[in-house]
Amino acid sequence: MEPQVFVGIDVGKSQHHATAVNQEGGVVHDKPLPQSEPKIQELLTDLVAKHGELLVVVDQPKTIGALVVAVAQQMDTQVAYLPGLTMRRVADLHPGQAKTDARDAYIIAETARTMPHTLRSITVAEEQIAELSMLCGFDDDLAAQLTQVRNRLRGLLTQIHPALERVLGPRLAHPAVVDLLGRYPTPAGLKRAGRGHVRARLKKLAPRMAARLTDEIFRALAEQTTIVTGTHAAEHIIGRLAAQLQQLTQQRSDVEAEILLVVDAHPLTEVLTSMPGVGVRTAARILTEVVGKDFKSAAHLASYAGIAPVTRQSGTSIRGESPSRRGNKVLKRVLFLSAFASIKGDPVSRAYYDRKRAEGKRHNQAIIALARRRSDVLFAMLRDGTFYESRPTQLATAA
Known part of the structure; x- marks a missing residue:
């Protein structure tokens, strides 16, 4: 009406x-x-x-x-x-x-x-999609907080002992390293504990790299004998930051388990995961960003995701196409990472990627081109509820 x-x-x-x-x-x-x-x-x-x-x-x-x-x-x-x-x-x-x-x-x-x-x-949102959207949003918040705490922790380590930060900083995503800093938060504490206690502590959560990492830690500790001003205060802060990392990591693990339960129960999950490069977490993001929205065509979906090239033309002076700076950033990232993952295990995607590279495109350009091609397939899969079918001759020769 x-x-x-x-x-x-x-x-x-x-x-x-x-x-x-x-x-x-x-x-x-x-x-x-x-x-x-x-x-x-x-x-x-x-x-x-x-x-x-x-x-x-x-x-x-x-x-x-x-x-x-x-x-x-x-x-x-x-x-x-x-x-x-x-x-x-x-x-x-x-x-x-x-x-x-x-x-x-x-x-x-x-x-x-x-x-x-x-x-x-605006369509009436499915209960599962609404739940997924909230869980994924909370997961994003936790991921941002984890990054913030890790950066803060690396900053403190760099301030009081740069050599130790070079060893432990890149490994702060590993629970064994976070646990070690929670127990021995300063260089002096690690030295007092000794190799045996440090190796035993690491071995609980990282048995294979415990010995090697212990050697790297004590080589780094031997590089610096000067105690930087503020090290004593940093001991209390580093311990608290390590505890925060443990809590945030556990919360994110719990949220991930809830996301997996909701995704597994959704009828489109099997359709999405049939496409190479799409796992359960990727499927969750696609469901929250695509389901419930009205896309008239595959081109509309690609434009919404920001992976369709933008044509610029003005008379004879300006001609060409450039990557879009707009679109749904979450969906764009998901489709990009999915395309990147697919070139390792899907011969069809690999062939298309290699063809674009042979045409002179850089790595990221070739991945975006592949993501654009896969979005057409994804649109048809969601529209018809059909599973992915590999067609080497069709995709490999597609423009």
Whole structure:
């Protein structure tokens, strides 16, 4: 049914702003809207009673805008969202330079009325996909925290004993090294413990490299006899950072187990993992970033992921194609890493990669080209629910 009123909602943490315009462009509502289910229901019910069918458009369909979308869908109201980049470009077409919630809400509503092709549809999210999205988001947060703590730990080690950092810093992802620093957090503590205790400590979690790593540690300790100012304070900090690493690593392991359970239960998992280079974690990312979105074609999916080349042409002076700097960064990274993994075990992918290299493309360019080709296959697999089929002659000769 064609909407009679277009409701633009500029979402916020505690309060949104809602502006509604009719088909003629007249403003029929323009007020703040609390982040509250009863208030949202009251507004939508009132607008439906007065004007008929609604189209609710938000600028953020997830996080702070999730409640608005859920309430509207529960009331069988049409819902869409206006991407942020489109929103900013359309805003330049409107007079004024002010940045207010009321102006943004009006621009969203007016864009929905006059340029409906710029909107993106929002489907009712599967419970599994919503759960996966939250778990993967939390996993990203934990990974960022792990990187931050490791960098901080490496910085402290470099400050008090550079030689020791060169040995232990690159190995901070190994639980045995973190455990060792938790027990002996300073060069002096390692020296007092002696080779025997250090080797025994490492052997618990790294039996094969314990002896070799112990030798490297004590060679590094012998390189420096000067005690740098601040070493005593660093002892307490390094121990705490090591404990944080252990906790974060355990939390990430627990989250990974939960992700695997949800992914294994999803009906599309077997379809995705049938493609070479796609494991369970990769499948989880593809599910959260692709499922529930409406892609008209394989080219649309590639453009959304940012792996489709961008053509630039202006008369005869500028001609060529360049990599896209836009797109969904998470999906782009997943497709890139998946393509990279596939060249090691899939002869078809390897042949396509070698062909692009022979054409003069650099490694990353060849991988992006392969990812673009694989996204076409992925689109067909998800659309039809079919498993991956290797066709050497077709893929190897594809452009």
